[in-house]
Amino acid sequence: MKNSILNYKTWLIIISLFSIQSIILTTPINAKKIPNGISILLDGDFPDPTIVKDGDNYYMTTSFGGFPCLMIWQSNDLLHWKRLDYALKTPVAGAVWAPELIKHNDTFYLYFPAGGHIYVMTATNPTGPWSKPQIIEGVSGIDPGHLVDKNGNRYLYIDNGRVVQLSSDGLSISGKEIKVYDGWKFSNNYGVECFCLESPKMLYRNGYYYIISAQGGTGGPATSHMASVARSKSPFGPFEDSPYNPLIKTFSPFETWRSKGHATIFEGPKEQWYAIYHGYENGHLPMGRKTLLEPVVWTQDGWIKSGIKNTKKAKNYFFTENTRPKNDDFSSGTLNKQWTFTNADTYNNYKLQNRCLTIMCKSGNINGLMLPMCDKNFEVQFKIIPDQNIETGLVLYYDKNYYAGMILKNGIINGIHKNRQPFGDKIPIPDTSYFKLTILNYNVYISYSKDGETWTSYPDAFDVSGYHTNILENFGSLKIAVIGDGNGKIQIDDFKYRTL
Template identity: 35%
Template sequence: MRFIDRRAALTGLLGGVAASALPVRSVLAQTLEEAAPLGREWANMKWRRGIENQRMADLGDGTFLNPILSGDHPDPSILKDGDDYYMTFSSFESVPGIHIWHSRDLVNWRPVTAALTTNIGSVWAPELIKQEGRFYCYIPARFPEYRSNYVIWADRIEGPWSAPFDLKLPAHIDPGHIVGEDGKRYLFLNGGDRVRLTDDGLAVDGPVEEGVYDAWRYPEDWIVEGFAQEGPKLLKRGDYFYMITAIGGTAGPPTGHMVIAARSRSIHGPWEDCPHNPIVRTRSGAEKWWSRGHATLVEGSAGDWWMVYHGYENAYWSLGRQTLLDPIEWTDDGWFRARGGDLSQPIAKPRGGQAVPHGMALSDDFSTDKFGLQWSFYDPQPNEKDRLRRDSGVLHMRAKGRAPADCSPLTFVQGEQAYEIECEIEIDPGAVAGLILFYDRALYAGLGFDAQRYVTHQYGIERGRPANPHGRRMFIRLTNAYQNLYFDTSGDGVTWRRFDRGMEVSGYNQNVRGGFMMLRPGLYAAGEGEARFRNFRFRALGA
């Protein structure tokens, strides 16, 4: 293969231009914000900043600004348990998964545990509930060769959580749990179907009933991804059971996803569609939040009511679907309506409740075990955790595969439009390691190195291999500045040099690749031997 040196080619084209006409720092240099490829029309939005400069929803003045959980926290399932709220999300191919977060005011959240430690496939839209003093989580999951729905349980939210029970439901996703007026437990499923559960909630009790609810239909000229009746969430209030459903497709056009409602006096129907449907919908691609949907209703501490649902941040599909909080009000006719508008402005916080410390530090000196709470492997084998060992502030990772595509990188969720990560990395002879932004095994970007050369990862392939002047130990800093990606390297962590390859990663997302995930920062080790990681640092950029 012939490599073209574009710098040399440009020099030849310039020909007689004097070198003095090209200053070291051009007067045309841009700020990070000016260089952002997309989304600058919302640059005026300012969040309060917390740990490591990460954005917080709570503005500290009695109001909040969405998202309540930034970054990839899709398909939220929320549980009110006395004064406490717990919420979990789809975790897809990341294991440990089913991360559970805790709040007492619906705005400030802290992580509690990762309830699922077994790889049961790509985890979609779970349902977290409490029934007769026990916590349950119903989980649809799929491998290419096997699909089903599972349930895990625990007597304490912190765990230990049980191993998964297979419900043998291969054709459905998005379970929504409810106890009917007959005292029986049911899971409502995508497509308007339903199945009854045994009294202990650990198995199905009979066949799937098809078509128990035919959802409201939008006008055929609306711009959507597809009908996709999914995400049923049910509650009993007064004389009615209410079913909240997502339709329109969870990605695709920004105007696709939406929230609709129906009600019935009996769990067995008939179901009456809300005359105000859709309750929530992104009506324009100019709005701050795209593809809003997959909602659950929850009562606040002082009796006010709210919806949690997800949405993509305008121009930032690469951040995944983020969790949003929208106030609702019940109307005299027994329906409800959303009051938060397009969620681009501060909203009065829920009344009552008590704020918990929000978020967590994403830097890691590897002195404590953050595996599961922060770090997860991508599509791991059963013994994948055996690759990791912590010792005296060093994370040892045994190498696997040949590249990020087949080495199960160690990644985490973050929610910033702009941030940098930095780490000291040392490798054995024969190993290659580095920092990456990882969507899936076919789409990632980053910088790694072996003992002689760098390796540049772009578009999910390994590209340029310039000489590595640092040998088997170096510091790498990766900066994702509003979806412009660049790298700096150092031999001592003091003097840094810009690596001559930048990238633009806004297209590393669901609408390009599928899979519904986000572009996660992470570490990888491939080849032979091991890599050693020290002093991993995260810092959000921006004000």
């Protein structure tokens, strides 16, 4: 046991030193100039980024599960981002994926797919309030992309190269859906998951309509995903594929980033253009798809290509502070915007009172509080007080069937992992309400305490390196979560977080 403890502490020191070195090498904490490399803007699972500029500010949102969702982020330099508020606070049927955030005239629009439908919301200010989501009848698919042509007509493009004309207010369709693009026919040696023509992001410039598409599939092999470019003189085609394709792609499984794709092209400060997209960090699939930024340039013949000479050897600049969890004692009276909930559909599922957060649980559901995992090595702790007969836990949560950590019921602690299987010893711990997870290279260690100062290690640990979409599917990721199952409530307090 002494050797195990020594090794554990030694690893903490080694990991801490390595993390410090990585930050010094790759993170320009006070950077004011956008690096000529790949900037990791949102570290953690923030896929399908969409961005719009308004005045001197940029606004962005991404896909992310939970309730509420579609967080609006704001930045004035493209590097440092802050959360404003969630746009979607009303539940819809199905998961929300791949939104499109745009501004037309004086109104902001959010288009997003869920449950086979395309929804739309509007606001006069990106901070909200946003209108309730409404279904655009007569169109279905995923990955909507908005376009206004040179005559002011509005269109919505969706997966598989389809387009439908919108009404002038952008809230309904005014024509029939037609197919206008078959996708770029890439080489057979690209090593993709599928052809999968998705995410049509539109741009009108100098007489051409550009369609930037995601192709190759989002998961599977490291080389699967990409962004391709085509253009036409008409919104309805025919589209000519770029001779510089692909715009963005992972060519080798040994590159830093896997499955790069789903790009939006936009103009940034000082007339410099950028691509914002997502990708998995190699070796870190459980963390999900991160939001990445890299420069692009326009060629003399009017095409877009990467602004990085050798993307395989591009330097990486992590801005992890944008998403790193902040300590929270839940005493402010307003819930910190870093939190979302699982299996909640209204704000009645929780309340802030008596300097703590109370979550109402229902038997048969996994109700909980969560936030994305954005560091590889860290410690997280909570004070958790459940009602009698409520099963609660502090876990790394993938989905309702797969999570790993500790569970507590009627004063007895137990490990849990894989398909909600109990793991390790059942230990009575009366009057204990502080719990901690230590994560080291996807190894999970559990501790508990009566006072939050003196900790006892749970004897069993486990590995969660296989908790990712290529094994468990559904494009999930690991999230820090406090969960509860049963009829009653759990009280949550004293959230503390530190990197290792």
